Amino acid sequence: MNVTATVFFAAIVAVTLVITYWASKRNKSTSDHYVAGKGIKGWQNGLAITGDFVSMGGFLGITGAIALQGFNGFYLSYGIPIAFLLVLLVVAEPMRNLGKYTVGM
Amino acid sequence: MNVYSEVVEAMAFKELVSRKRAFLVPTVIFVLLFFLMLPILSIFTDVLDGKVVGAVSCAYLYAFAQFILAWVVTFLYWRKANLWDELAREAREEVSGGEASA
Numbered sequence: 001m002n003v004t005a006t007v008f009f010a011a012i013v014a015v016t017l018v019i020t021y022w023a024s025k026r027n028k029s030t031s032d033h034y035v036a037g038k039g040i041k042g043w044q045n046g047l048a049i050t051g052d053f054v055s056m057g058g059f060l061g062i063t064g065a066i067a068l069q070g071f072n073g074f075y076l077s078y079g080i081p082i083a084f085l086l087v088l089l090v091v092a093e094p095m096r097n098l099g100k101y102t103v104g105m
Numbered sequence: 106m107n108v109y110s111e112v113v114e115a116m117a118f119k120e121l122v123s124r125k126r127a128f129l130v131p132t133v134i135f136v137l138l139f140f141l142m143l144p145i146l147s148i149f150t151d152v153l154d155g156k157v158v159g160a161v162s163c164a165y166l167y168a169f170a171q172f173i174l175a176w177v178v179t180f181l182y183w184r185k186a187n188l189w190d191e192l193a194r195e196a197r198e199e200v201s202g203g204e205a206s207a
Contacts, residue, residue: 085136
């Protein structure tokens with residue numbers, strides 16, 4: 001059993017739980033919980049999504065897949081920009097100018 | 106007659122919808138074809154086997170072009186959407202009879 005990995009894993013889980021608990025104390029309504037009270041700007045949301053993809057997909061998933069499978073591993077990633085375009089043009093476009101910015105409302 | 110029926114009949118709204126479709130439909134079809142050609146070409150033919158630089162084959166360049174395509178199409182869409190905002194505002198004003206609505 002790898003002690004270093006286990007310690008890091010437990011520490012990250014603990015820090016995440018602490019942050020979640022602290023944030024939940026500040027929520028006053030459903031809107032606060034689901035959409036951060038609508039107080040997040042567009043570029044901040046974009047940065048959050050980028051961080052998710054780069055850390056999970058880019059560094060861990062795709063480099064590992066390419067290392068193991070060669071070019072076949074790249075297929076994991078090349079669908080992502082196309083998926084973004086389809087969501088932009090087909091899902092988000094009709095909701096523009098509606099005054100509502102997320103399907104969660 | 107509810108508000109939506111009035112809006113759907115307005116000329117400005119119809120023009121907005123037809124302009125949107127004229128851009129969105131060809132773009133979505135092009136994006137899907139560009140995306141699907143890579144697996145089809147690389148599995149069933151060997152058009153993409155040519156070597157470009159060292160270990161980089163044409164297939165890598167084609168896959169990388171998908172990312173460039175995303176940036177280009179987003180930029181084009183952004184410019185078009187600014188035009189559509191104008192048309193949407195006109196349609197809204199036409200339906201509400203010239204008063205500013207939320």
